[in-house]
Amino acid sequence: MNKIFERPLYPYFHHPDQDARTPAHHPVVIVGAGPVGLCAAIDLAQRNIPVVVVDDNDKVSFGSRAICFAKRTLEICDRLGVGDRLVDKGVQWNLGKVFFDERKVYEFNLLAEEGHQRPAFINLQQYYVEVYLFERLKKLQDDGAPVDIRGKTKVVDLDQTGDVATVSLETPEGSYQITANWVIACDGANSPTRQMLGLDFVGRVFEDNFLIADVTMEAEFPTERWFWFDPPFNKGQSALLHKQPDGVWRIDLQLGWDVDKEEEKKPENVIPRLKAMLGEDVEFDLEWVSIYTFQCRRMERFLHNRVIFAGDSAHQVSPFGARGANSGIQDVDNLCWKLAEVIQGHAPESLLESYNSERVFAADENILNSTRSTDFITPKSDVSRLFRDAVLELSEHHAFARPLVNSGRLSLPSSYRPSTYFCADVDGLPDKSRPGAPCPDAQLEDGRFLLQTLSAGFNLVTFNLSADRITLDSDTPLDLIAFETAHDKNQTLHERYLGAQKSAIYLIRPDQYIAARWTEFDAKAIKSAISAALGHTA
Amino acid sequence: MSDLKLHPNFINGDDFYERLLTAHEGLTKAQSDALNARLIILLANHIGDMDVLDKAITLAKDRRKT
Numbered sequence: 220m221n222k223i224f225e226r227p228l229y230p231y232f233h234h235p236d237q238d239a240r241t242p243a244h245h246p247v248v249i250v251g252a253g254p255v256g257l258c259a260a261i262d263l264a265q266r267n268i269p270v271v272v273v274d275d276n277d278k279v280s281f282g283s284r285a286i287c288f289a290k291r292t293l294e295i296c297d298r299l300g301v302g303d304r305l306v307d308k309g310v311q312w313n314l315g316k317v318f319f320d321e322r323k324v325y326e327f328n329l330l331a332e333e334g335h336q337r338p339a340f341i342n343l344q345q346y347y348v349e350v351y352l353f354e355r356l357k358k359l360q361d362d363g364a365p366v367d368i369r370g371k372t373k374v375v376d377l378d379q380t381g382d383v384a385t386v387s388l389e390t391p392e393g394s395y396q397i398t399a400n401w402v403i404a405c406d407g408a409n410s411p412t413r414q415m416l417g418l419d420f421v422g423r424v425f426e427d428n429f430l431i432a433d434v435t436m437e438a439e440f441p442t443e444r445w446f447w448f449d450p451p452f453n454k455g456q457s458a459l460l461h462k463q464p465d466g467v468w469r470i471d472l473q474l475g476w477d478v479d480k481e482e483e484k485k486p487e488n489v490i491p492r493l494k495a496m497l498g499e500d501v502e503f504d505l506e507w508v509s510i511y512t513f514q515c516r517r518m519e520r521f522l523h524n525r526v527i528f529a530g531d532s533a534h535q536v537s538p539f540g541a542r543g544a545n546s547g548i549q550d551v552d553n554l555c556w557k558l559a560e561v562i563q564g565h566a567p568e569s570l571l572e573s574y575n576s577e578r579v580f581a582a583d584e585n586i587l588n589s590t591r592s593t594d595f596i597t598p599k600s601d602v603s604r605l606f607r608d609a610v611l612e613l614s615e616h617h618a619f620a621r622p623l624v625n626s627g628r629l630s631l632p633s634s635y636r637p638s639t640y641f642c643a644d645v646d647g648l649p650d651k652s653r654p655g656a657p658c659p660d661a662q663l664e665d666g667r668f669l670l671q672t673l674s675a676g677f678n679l680v681t682f683n684l685s686a687d688r689i690t691l692d693s694d695t696p697l698d699l700i701a702f703e704t705a706h707d708k709n710q711t712l713h714e715r716y717l718g719a720q721k722s723a724i725y726l727i728r729p730d731q732y733i734a735a736r737w738t739e740f741d742a743k744a745i746k747s748a749i750s751a752a753l754g755h756t757a
Numbered sequence: 758m759s760d761l762k763l764h765p766n767f768i769n770g771d772d773f774y775e776r777l778l779t780a781h782e783g784l785t786k787a788q789s790d791a792l793n794a795r796l797i798i799l800l801a802n803h804i805g806d807m808d809v810l811d812k813a814i815t816l817a818k819d820r821r822k823t
Binding site for chain 1: 790791794795797798799802
């Protein structure tokens with residue numbers, strides 16, 4: 220077994236807070252040091268907000284777990300200073316093949332548009348992501364950022380009075396309390412925090428079991444995503460084969476509902492299944508085996524007074540589409556700049572309502588997509604299977620049917636609905652960069668990419684408007700970036716930010732979402748757009 | 758915003774009806790069901806218009822109106 224699972228990453232130590240006579244106070248406590256909690260900690264630390272991270276464990280999570288990290292997540296990780304490490308280690312793939320019964324029915328290529336720094340997806344074991352995020356957080360701490368990571372420290376009680384939450388913690392040396400203005404619960408699908416607050420988590424249970432096996436093998440399978448509907452080696456069910464770094468392959472086999480999980484997990488039962496799939500002669504080693512079931516559900520609200528839920532604690536999806544870890548990281552991308560503005564007194568607490576409304580909207584989109592994939596992959600009635608098989612058969616010879624084949628709609632960032640936090644749009648500019656949408660990346664004349672040029676705060680980006688004409692006396696620090704599209708060789712800047720217009724000016728939020736845009740400079744409109752994005756009511 | 762055509766639209770309805778039955782001749786129940794499913798998906802794609810498809814589904818579901 221991989222050593223990475225045995226080494227304590229953030230070992231328990233005796234913290235002075237444990238000896239404090241009255242509970243020590245902290246602005247933010249993050250519960251859970253998984254990918255979502257660690258991203259939140261890095262983001263806040265980079266914004267000079269002190270954070271305390273507590274986790275009942277002290278190691279990376281066991282097994283490869285989340286393995287697909289989407290382009291938007293990689294862009295967020297660039298902002299957090301770990302993008303390159305993820306991409307350097309990760310496996311890039313573009314080609315997906317779909318098989319039905321004994322034959323390949325079609326293949327798709329994810330390589331979509333030119334002019335993006337990051338690929339559509341990389342495959343990387345979750346434990347690597349956790350290690351890289353942890354090391355980044357440690358680096359920030361070593362450089363003086365107020366970061367505190369407490370391993371083997373379990374939240375056992377939570378009480379909210381007024382604007383303070385009292386958190387009771389249990390450690391190998393006994394219990395103590397700390398207080399916080401804000402608690403971010405990133406403690407997973409079974410969130411103890413959610414249970415302590417007695418909050419509902421309702422949704423749809425899918426009556427199915429899936430066997431996950433990570434195997435190492437030398438076999439010559441290409442770096443592609445292979446998905447089987449009703450294959451001869453797993454009759455009536457589905458199967459997935461996906462490559463990870465270090466010669467590890469993820470195999471996912473649908474088992475059905477009526478199975479003995481403990482029996483199915485035994486190597487003597489797993490190995491024949493894998494041989495049937497990979498071929499009798501293929502040599503492989505079993506790295507990790509797990510059986511999972513899933514639900515699609517979310518909390519009604521992600522904000523409960525001083526406690527904010529993010530990631531799987533707030534919403535759970537089926538694994539089809541890689542929308543779990545990716546959406547969790549996008550939650551805290553949305554949250555952290557807002558929380559920082561609130562804590563620093565630049566925005567009213569009501570700004571956090573926009574976290575709730577925007578990420579509830581995103582969760583619903585993810586649940587919708589992953590539920591539809593699940594219904595296609597695992598038909599739950601005869602008629603559902605009938606239509607599924609009809610689509611698969613037609614897809615072999617007819618392109619029209621291929622968009623109906625649903626082996627997972629892979630994670631894309633949500634474009635939020637119009638709201639008081641975004642300005643009304645103007646005509647003639649491209650839809651993909653409307654207010655509420657994430658900034659599309661684009662390659663610049665000098666080879667750099669647009670997203671790389673954005674600073675951590677609000678940015679004002681102009682296209683074909685000379686920046687020296689812009690004078691603003693904004694209370695909010697604003698970074699100005701000016702682009703000319705005359706030399707835009709492949710026209711991506713033009714296509715993504717100008718459309719039918721000759722000039723444009725974009726106000727971009729710290730999470731790289733577009734807050735407002737105009738075709739001409741208007742100082743008053745810009746000031747009021749910043750004010751709206753920060754949740755100040757006019 | 759198209760409407761679902763509910764007036765007679767076949768040039769020769771009897772011909773269509775006969776072809777539909779002929780296509781199912783000699784098939785098992787399962788084969789017939791599969792043929793119908795393929796046919797629905799082919800025709801739905803040909804129509805494409807979600808409004809029309811929605812109206813057809815609603816009408817087909819509501820037995821009092823069919």
